[in-house]
Amino acid sequence: MVEKPFQLRYLNSIAAAFLLCAVFLLALVIFLTGREQGWFEKSKVFYVDLTPKAADVIRAGADVFLLGNRIGTVKRIGFRKGKNVVPFPSVLRSDAIQPTAVLYLKGNYVRLIGQGSVATLRQSLGGFGSGFFDLTVRINSDLLVDNTIPLELEPSAKEEFAEIVKPAIAAAEQALTRISALAAEDSELSRGVASFASVTKGLEESGVFVAQGTEAPEFRQMIEKIRAAAGSIDDVVTKRIGPAVDHIGGTAKSADSLISKDLRGALQDVRKAMADLDIDLAAAQHHWLLRSQVKQVQEERARKLAEPTPRPRR
Amino acid sequence: MKAVTYIWKGVGSWFVLFIERKLYVVGALLECGLTAIRPSSWSPPVRNCLTHQILVSGVRALPFTLLIAVSFSFAVYLHCNLWLTLTGKPEWLVPALRASLLREAGPLLATFVVMCISVPAIMAEMVNIQLNGELAQLQAKGQNTFGLVVMPRMIGLSIAIFCLSIFLNVTVFLCLEAWFLFFSPEILNIVNVFHSFMMGLKPADFLSVFLRAVIIGNMIGAICANEARNVRAVSTEAPTLVGRAMLRCLWAAVSVTFIVSIALRVSA
Numbered sequence: 364m365v366e367k368p369f370q371l372r373y374l375n376s377i378a379a380a381f382l383l384c385a386v387f388l389l390a391l392v393i394f395l396t397g398r399e400q401g402w403f404e405k406s407k408v409f410y411v412d413l414t415p416k417a418a419d420v421i422r423a424g425a426d427v428f429l430l431g432n433r434i435g436t437v438k439r440i441g442f443r444k445g446k447n448v449v450p451f452p453s454v455l456r457s458d459a460i461q462p463t464a465v466l467y468l469k470g471n472y473v474r475l476i477g478q479g480s481v482a483t484l485r486q487s488l489g490g491f492g493s494g495f496f497d498l499t500v501r502i503n504s505d506l507l508v509d510n511t512i513p514l515e516l517e518p519s520a521k522e523e524f525a526e527i528v529k530p531a532i533a534a535a536e537q538a539l540t541r542i543s544a545l546a547a548e549d550s551e552l553s554r555g556v557a558s559f560a561s562v563t564k565g566l567e568e569s570g571v572f573v574a575q576g577t578e579a580p581e582f583r584q585m586i587e588k589i590r591a592a593a594g595s596i597d598d599v600v601t602k603r604i605g606p607a608v609d610h611i612g613g614t615a616k617s618a619d620s621l622i623s624k625d626l627r628g629a630l631q632d633v634r635k636a637m638a639d640l641d642i643d644l645a646a647a648q649h650h651w652l653l654r655s656q657v658k659q660v661q662e663e664r665a666r667k668l669a670e671p672t673p674r675p676r677r
Numbered sequence: 678m679k680a681v682t683y684i685w686k687g688v689g690s691w692f693v694l695f696i697e698r699k700l701y702v703v704g705a706l707l708e709c710g711l712t713a714i715r716p717s718s719w720s721p722p723v724r725n726c727l728t729h730q731i732l733v734s735g736v737r738a739l740p741f742t743l744l745i746a747v748s749f750s751f752a753v754y755l756h757c758n759l760w761l762t763l764t765g766k767p768e769w770l771v772p773a774l775r776a777s778l779l780r781e782a783g784p785l786l787a788t789f790v791v792m793c794i795s796v797p798a799i800m801a802e803m804v805n806i807q808l809n810g811e812l813a814q815l816q817a818k819g820q821n822t823f824g825l826v827v828m829p830r831m832i833g834l835s836i837a838i839f840c841l842s843i844f845l846n847v848t849v850f851l852c853l854e855a856w857f858l859f860f861s862p863e864i865l866n867i868v869n870v871f872h873s874f875m876m877g878l879k880p881a882d883f884l885s886v887f888l889r890a891v892i893i894g895n896m897i898g899a900i901c902a903n904e905a906r907n908v909r910a911v912s913t914e915a916p917t918l919v920g921r922a923m924l925r926c927l928w929a930a931v932s933v934t935f936i937v938s939i940a941l942r943v944s945a
Contacts, residue, residue, distance in 0.1 A: 370732060378731040381739070385840035388847050393883065399875035 401469045406435070409466040410511045411482045411496065412443065417514055418462045420484060420494035427466050427482075429475060429498045435468035437496070466496070466512075477501040482512040698903060698925075705823070705899035706892075709831045712824045723829050730833025734795040735840050742790050746845045749786065750852035753778065754860070757853075761864045771873040774853075779846045780882050781938065784889045787841035788930045791834060791894070796901060796926055799830055800919045803905030827902040835894025842886050850874065881941050888937050896929045 370377060397403050413421065418440065425437040441448040443463040468476075479501040486494050498512065712718045757770055764770075806812055806826065815822045854867045904922040908914050 370736070374725075374728050374732055377736055378728045381731065381736045381840060382836065385843045388843050389883075392843075392847070392878075396875045396878040399872065400878075 404469040406467040406469050407473050408438075408510060409468055409476070409507070410443065410448065410509070411464040411466060411514050412511060413440070413462040413464055413514060414516065415462075417484050417494075417516060420486060421464055421496070422494065425493065425495050427468060427496045427498065429472045430500060432470075432472055434470050434472045434498075435466055438465045438467045440464055464496075475500045475502060476507065476512065478505040478507060480507070480512055481515045483515045483517055485517045701903045702896060702899045702929075705827065705831070705902060706895050708823055709828050709895055709899070712821070712828050713832060718821075718824045718828070723825060726825070726829035727833050730795075730830050731836055733798060734791050734834055735837035738790050738794045738837065738841060739844060741794075742787060742841050742845050743848055745786060745790065746848035747852050749782075750849045751856060753849070754853055754856035757857075758861060758864065771870055772877050775874055775877045775882070778849060779878075780885050781934065783846040783849065784838070784842040784886050784893075785930065785934055787838050787845050788889070788893050788897075789927075790841060791838050792897060792923065792926050792930070795834060795837070796897065796923050797919050799898070799901045800905055800922050801915060803901060804908050804915045804918065807905055807908050823902075827898060830901070831895045831898030833894075834898050835891045838894045839887060839890035842890055846886075881944075885937060885941050889933060892933050892937070893930050896933065897926045900925045900929060 366372070421437060421440065423437055423439045426433050427435045427437065441463050443461040448463055448465060466482075476498060479499075481499045482496045483499070484494055485497050486492050753774070757774070760770060803826070812822050812826070815825060854870060857865045857870070858867050901922050904918045904925070908918060
C-alpha cells in the first residue's frame with residue numbers, strides 16, 4: 364500500500380500549527396500594542412468644572428499632561444448636576460448645571476494627583492491652537508474631593524496682547540490728533556511762525572541792519588514774538604506730546620516683553636512648521652511622481668527669463 | 678432593425694447574467710454564514726475538506742508569501758530611505774507606512790497569493806465534480822451540496838487569507854527593521870520605529886484585516902462555485918472559466934478593499 368505524502372498524513376496537525384502560529388502572532392501584536400498604548404491599564408475618572416470661557420476652548424479628545432507625559436484624554440464634556448454627571452441636563456437653569464470635562468487618566472502618574480493639584484487649561488501655538496490640560500503634581504497629599512480637580516485658566520497671550528495694544532493705539536491716535544491740531548492754520552504754533560515770518564520780511568524790506576545791543580523797537584518786538592513762539596512750541600512738546608510718546612514707548616516695551624515671553628513659542632512653532640513645509644516641498648519636487656512636472660515648470664521659467672524683454676517704443 | 682434587436686437582446690442577457698452572478702454571490706455569503714453556525718453541518722467530510730483547503734491555500738502558500746514579504750519589504754525600505762534622505766523626518770514616515778502597508782497592502786498581497794494558488798485548483802476540482810455528475814448524485818441523495826462542497830472552501834479561504842495577512846505583515850515589519858538596522862542605522866532608530874508603529878495601531882486596523890480576509894475569502898469561494906456551476910458537458914470550458922473566475926475574484930478583492938477602507942474611514 365502506497366503511503367500518503369507527509370502533508371496529508373499530518374494534515375490536521377499541520378493546519379492546526381499554521382492556525383496557532385497566526386493566532387499567536389496576532390495575540391502578540393495586540394499585546395504589544397496594548398502595552399504601548401495602555402489598553403490594559405485601568406482608567407481613573409476625574410472631573411474638571413469648566414467656566415464658559417474654558418468650555419469654549421476644550422474639546423472631547425483633548426490631551427491631559429502631567430510632568431510632560433500624556434496620561435489621558437478628555438473623554439467628554441458633560442454637565443454636572445449636584446454630584447452626578449449627565450450628558451445633557453433636564454433643567455436648563457444656569458445655577459443648576461455646571462459644564463464639566465470628564466477626564467480618563469491612566470498609569471502610575473495618576474497617583475501624583477491630590478489635594479492642591481490644579482488643571483491648567485493651556486492652548487498650543489501660544490494661545491492660538493487647540494486646548495489641553497496640564498496637571499500639577501502634589502506628592503503625599505490627601506485625595507481629591509469627588510475626584511474634582513480645580514481649573515486654572517492660563518492668561519491667554521492673544522487677549523493680553525490685545526489689551527496692551529488697545530491703549531497704545533488710543534494713545535497714538537490722541538497724539539496724532541494733537542499734532543494735527545498744532546499744524547492747523549489757527550494754532551498757536553502756526554500763528555507764531557507766521558508772525559516770525561512777517562517780522563523777518565519787514566526787517567528785510569526796511570533794510571535795517573540789526574547789530575548786537577541795538578535798541579530798535581521792531582527788533583525787541585521780534586525777539587519777544589520769537590520767545591513766545593518758542594515757549595508755545597516747548598509747552599506743546601513737553602506737556603502734551605512728551606507724555607504721549609512716553610506712553611507709546613512704555614506700551615511698546617510691555618508688548619515687546621509679552622512677545623518675547625509668550626508669543627516666542629508661537630513664532631517658533633510657526634517657523635518650525637514653515638521649515639518643515641519647505642523640506643516637504645523640496646522633497647516632493649525630487650520625487651519621481653512630480654519631478655518631471657517641476658522640471659517642466661522650471662524650464663518654462665528659465666526660457667521666459669532668457670527671452671529678451673521688448674524695449675518700449677519712444 | 679434586426680441589428681437593434683440583437684443589440685437589445687445581448688444587453689438584456691448580459692444584464693440578467695450580471696444580476697444573477699451578483700445575487701448568487703450574495704446568497705452564497707448568507708448561506709455560508711447560516712450553514713457554518715449549525716454544528717450539524719460540520720460532519721467529518723466537511724471538516725476534512727476545510728483542513729485540506731487550509732493546507733492548500735494557507736500552508737503551501739506560506740513560503741511564497743514570506744518570500745514576497747521579504748522582497749516587498751526591501752522595496753519599501755529603498756523608498757523609505759529615499760524619503761528619509763530628503764525629509765529627515767521618520768515621525769512622518771511611520772504613520773504612512775502603518776496605514777498603507779499593514780492595513781492596505783498586506784491583506785491585498787495575501788489575497789493575490791491565495792487567489793493565484795487556490796482559484797485554479799478549486800475551479801478544476803469543482804468542474805470535475807460537476808462533469809462527473811457527483812453533485813447530481815449528492816443532490817439525489819438529499820445532501821446539502823453547498824454545505825459539503827462550497828462552504829468549507831469559502832471558510833478555508835478566509836482563514837488562509839487572514840493567517841497569511843498576519844504572517845505577511847509581521848514579516849514585512851521585521852524585515853523593514855532589519856534592513857534599516859543593517860544598511861542605514863544612522864537614518865532610523867528601529868526602537869523608535871517599533872514604538873511608533875505600536876503607538877499608531879488601532880483596533881480598526883485589526884478589524885480592517887479581519888473583515889477583508891473574511892469577506893474576500895468567502896467571495897472567492899462563491900465566485901468559483903458560481904463559475905463552476907456554469908460548465909455543461911465539455912471539459913475544455915474549464916480554462917475559460919478559470920480565467921473569468923480569476924478576473925472576477927480580482928475585481929471582488931479590489932472592490933471589497935476599497936469599500937472596507939471607506940467604511941472604516943467614515944466610521945472613524
